[in-house]
Amino acid sequence: MKILVIDDDSAVLKYISEILKHDGFNVFATDNGRKAFEQLAQSRDVTVVITDLIMPEQEGIEIIKKIKSEYPYIKIVAISGGGRVSSESYLQLAISFGVDATLKKPFGRKDLLNTLQNL
DSSP states (O other), X not given: OXXXXXXXXXXXXXXXXXXXXXXXXXXXXXXXXXXXXXXXXHOTTOOEEEEESOOSSSOHHHHHHHHHHHOTTSEEEEEEOOSSSOHHHHHHHHHHTTOSEEEESSOOHHHHHHHHHTO
C-alpha cells in the first residue's frame, strides 16, 4: 500500500511516516497541498492519503475535495488536533466531505494502524 501523508507540522509528519515505514508501508510525505498534488500526479498508485485539516498554504478540506474529484479511488484519512474550534468540529466537517476515516491528534501507533486496516 502506497500512502501519501500531508501535514505542515514536521514532527507529526515524521512521526506518522516512521510508524508507517516501520510497518512496511510505502510512504511519501509532504508539508502542503500543492506539493501533495504534484506527488499524486507523479505516483498514480497512491491508495491512501492521510491529511491534516489545518494548514497554512491549503486547508485540508480543499485537499479532500480535490482528491475526491480527481482521484475518487483514493481513500482519505483526515487528522486534526483542532485550531480555533475543537478537532471534533473539523473532523465532522471532513466526514461531511466524504473522508473514509478520521483521527484526532494526538493518536498512537495502534490507532493509526487500526484505522488503515479498517479502510
